[in-house]
Amino acid sequence: MMLSSLMIILFLVMVAYMIRHLVFTYYVLFGKPQQFPRFFTRVSGVFAPTVTVLVPSHNEEYVLGNLLKRIVEFTYPKDKLEVIVIDDGSTDRTGEIADSFARKHAYIKVIHRKSGGTGKSGALNEGSKLAKGEIILTFDADYLPQPDIVEKLVAPFVDPEVGAVQGRVTVLNEEDSLISKIVTLERIGGYRVDQQARDELALVPQYGGTVGGFRRSLLEKVGGWDPGMLTEDTDLTIKTILHGYQVRYVGDAESYEEAVTAWKAYWRQRHRWAKGHMQCAMRHLPSVLRCEHLSGYEKTELTMLLCVYFVPVCVLVGWVVGAVAYLHGEVLLPPTPYFLMLSVFTYSTVGNFAPFFEVGSAAYLDGRKHLLWILPALALAFIIMVFCGTSALIELALARNGKHKWAHTVHNGVYVTRQ
Amino acid sequence: MALNPIVFLPFVIAVIPFIPVIMEILRRKDKGPREISTKTIYEEKPNLHVPLLERARANARVKTIGDAIRANGDVSIPDRAEIGSSLVVQGNLLLGTRSHVRGSLKALGNVEVGESSVIEGHVVAEGKVVIRRDCIVKGIVDSHSDIVIEEGAVVEAVSTEGKVEIRLGARVKRRVLAGDFIAASEVSKENTPQGVVEHVEEKGIGETESLPSRPTAPIGMETKGESTPLVEKADETSVILERLLAAKIRDELKMKLRK
Numbered sequence: 001m002m003l004s005s006l007m008i009i010l011f012l013v014m015v016a017y018m019i020r021h022l023v024f025t026y027y028v029l030f031g032k033p034q035q036f037p038r039f040f041t042r043v044s045g046v047f048a049p050t051v052t053v054l055v056p057s058h059n060e061e062y063v064l065g066n067l068l069k070r071i072v073e074f075t076y077p078k079d080k081l082e083v084i085v086i087d088d089g090s091t092d093r094t095g096e097i098a099d100s101f102a103r104k105h106a107y108i109k110v111i112h113r114k115s116g117g118t119g120k121s122g123a124l125n126e127g128s129k130l131a132k133g134e135i136i137l138t139f140d141a142d143y144l145p146q147p148d149i150v151e152k153l154v155a156p157f158v159d160p161e162v163g164a165v166q167g168r169v170t171v172l173n174e175e176d177s178l179i180s181k182i183v184t185l186e187r188i189g190g191y192r193v194d195q196q197a198r199d200e201l202a203l204v205p206q207y208g209g210t211v212g213g214f215r216r217s218l219l220e221k222v223g224g225w226d227p228g229m230l231t232e233d234t235d236l237t238i239k240t241i242l243h244g245y246q247v248r249y250v251g252d253a254e255s256y257e258e259a260v261t262a263w264k265a266y267w268r269q270r271h272r273w274a275k276g277h278m279q280c281a282m283r284h285l286p287s288v289l290r291c292e293h294l295s296g297y298e299k300t301e302l303t304m305l306l307c308v309y310f311v312p313v314c315v316l317v318g319w320v321v322g323a324v325a326y327l328h329g330e331v332l333l334p335p336t337p338y339f340l341m342l343s344v345f346t347y348s349t350v351g352n353f354a355p356f357f358e359v360g361s362a363a364y365l366d367g368r369k370h371l372l373w374i375l376p377a378l379a380l381a382f383i384i385m386v387f388c389g390t391s392a393l394i395e396l397a398l399a400r401n402g403k404h405k406w407a408h409t410v411h412n413g414v415y416v417t418r419q
Numbered sequence: 420m421a422l423n424p425i426v427f428l429p430f431v432i433a434v435i436p437f438i439p440v441i442m443e444i445l446r447r448k449d450k451g452p453r454e455i456s457t458k459t460i461y462e463e464k465p466n467l468h469v470p471l472l473e474r475a476r477a478n479a480r481v482k483t484i485g486d487a488i489r490a491n492g493d494v495s496i497p498d499r500a501e502i503g504s505s506l507v508v509q510g511n512l513l514l515g516t517r518s519h520v521r522g523s524l525k526a527l528g529n530v531e532v533g534e535s536s537v538i539e540g541h542v543v544a545e546g547k548v549v550i551r552r553d554c555i556v557k558g559i560v561d562s563h564s565d566i567v568i569e570e571g572a573v574v575e576a577v578s579t580e581g582k583v584e585i586r587l588g589a590r591v592k593r594r595v596l597a598g599d600f601i602a603a604s605e606v607s608k609e610n611t612p613q614g615v616v617e618h619v620e621e622k623g624i625g626e627t628e629s630l631p632s633r634p635t636a637p638i639g640m641e642t643k644g645e646s647t648p649l650v651e652k653a654d655e656t657s658v659i660l661e662r663l664l665a666a667k668i669r670d671e672l673k674m675k676l677r678k
Contacts, residue, residue, distance in 0.1 A: 034470040036527065039543065039561050042578035046594050047541075047559055158541045158559055160487050160505035160523040161480075202472040217486070244480060244487075295479035297472065 010318045017311055020304055024197035025358045033200040040250055044155040050080045051150055052133030056123035058088040060141035061097060067141055068101045076150035082133055083108045088123040121225035121232045128224055137213035145255035152253035153213060163245025166205055166212040167253030176261045181374045182381050183259035189359035192366050195249040203301045204241055205249035209233030218245060231276025238284040244293055267388055274309040274392035281306035312389030469527050477509040505540060
């Protein structure tokens with residue numbers, strides 16, 4: 001009986017997430033905006049508050065120069081722009097490169113942290129202490145933003161309800177390997193469909209930690225980036241919402257990133273995301289459910305967003321329970337609930353259909369049809385996530401002191417030669 | 420064969436994710452005095468067509484104690500009001516004359532800013548915006564619908580999907596952007612706003628209308644009799660046009676893809 005109930009719960013979790021994916025995809029394909037109009041394009045370029053761009057860098061000598069070169073080309077008025085590069089305990093030429101730019105451009109400042117390298121949050125907090133802008137934007141060192149991205153990202157702040165914004169991340173090195181192609185597909189699906197649908201459906205787009213920013217007043221109120229959190233971006237998104245502000249997604253504010261190209265790096269990155277998300281879920285879920293000023297559907301969406309990395313764990317449990325039930329000779333046909341096990345067991349053909357559809361639609365809308373043939377490879381990523389998510393949950397449960405090690409993603413700047 | 424009642428369990432459990440929604444729907448509004456943020460002005464059903472999800476979100480948000488004052492329904496603020504923060508209204512907003520708002524105004528309906536008022540921030544609305552005479556808006560006036568800037572009013576910039584009417588003596592410091600057309604009074608040729616109009620819609624392309632001469636100002640109201648430049652930074656025009664043209668093309672493509 002207990003086994004049956006467990007199977008049913010797992011099945012329902014899968015179905016709920018599948019419906020979520022389908023709703024988002026159908027909305028982006030056929031829907032009309034529910035959210036307050038996207039006035040961003042109208043006010044972009046006219047609204048020019050003071051802006052601080054924070055660039056946390058830890059051993060980024062191959063990529064930092066490229067980003068700073070692009071920052072110099074920004075079309076945003078330089079008298080309203082301040083750039084703070086935080087050399088976070090780098091042991092390579094990162095600090096030197098940043099210093100060379102700071103010497104030439106007065107609006108670029110560099111902070112050298114000797115005790116750095118322990119995480120992005122610490123570096124960002126250090127930078128935000130010096131920040132003077134009304135709006136604080138962050139860019140990772142391996143990113144290559146559009147020259148007019150600042151105008152686009154600050155535009156939503158005309159709305160007094162907006163506390164944070166998120167731009168779009170596009171993979172630059174998709175041709176490098178199968179992994180980079182998979183990451184490209186994930187990014188396209190995540191931004192072109194997921195974030196856009198969440199924004200226009202008056203749900204909760206997520207601040208992704210880079211290519212986005214906050215009102216400085218809000219950051220001060222929530223205490224900045226929490227160094228104890230592995231996904232400080234998700235943490236800040238939830239805090240923004242809990243403080244009564246909105247997060248908006250600006251799809252045409254694009255920045256290019258260097259995607260990971262090896263399975264090991266992919267695992268490490270996803271592992272950190274999974275662990276951080278679960279950490280956030282444990283910390284914020286009670287507050288979200290109790291929150292007075294969130295509507296019912298926002299609470300539902302936030303719950304699903306926070307619990308999204310528990311889904312792979314559910315899949316693994318489903319596999320194990322299903323196999324055990326089968327070996328014990330349970331009947332797998334209706335009316336016994338064990339027949340539901342088939343759905344869980346075959347998650348990658350039933351439940352995964354929705355994400356496949358989502359990613360496929362996004363690639364189609366984005367005009368990148370050449371990537372569609374690689375869609376089946378996403379199954380690999382899902383299987384990896386099953387073990388990655390489970391491993392993250394186990395580690396999180398075992399880390400009793402609450403201290404988690406930050407896993408830095410290494411960027412080798414392969415795209416520099418292609419510029 | 421008797422149906423095992425356990426088959427109904429999935430349907431029972433399916434309800435769980437929707438418990439917050441059900442709670443929201445069933446929450447009684449007449450349970451006696453309910454704690455409402457002291458900053459809320461008053462609450463009533465707005466006479467507007469607001470999408471369901473947006474309305475639900477706004478209804479919930481009104482309970483937050485944040486930096487902005489939030490109100491559901493149409494709001495009317497008396498004359499000479501002093502508002503220390505931003506004001507967000509799900510409905511129409513009428514701001515009394517000679518008021519002072521230290522933040523921004525946002526409304527899902529129409530906005531009317533009373534004569535000689537000062538807005539430190541922006542005015543953002545989905546409906547029609549009327550900036551009465553001699554007002555000062557230090558930020559941008561943005562609307563999905565029409566915008567009227569009356570005599571002697573000064574605003575930083577104007578943008579809309581509809582039309583903009585700028586009366587004699589009104590001043591837009593930076594940029595005028597209209598989806599339909601701009602109607603301006605007695606604008607000198609070199610200051611014609613045609614160069615900064617982006618026509619998102621088909622009608623009234625490039626049209627600049629002349630308005631009837633300025634009505635007499637009320638007694639005691641100071642007037643400014645000369646026409647003032649509409650756009651000071653006309654050199655930005657080409658960049659703006661380029662960007663907006665790109666946005667227009669993208670929007671058209673989106674529409675085509677959706678069809």
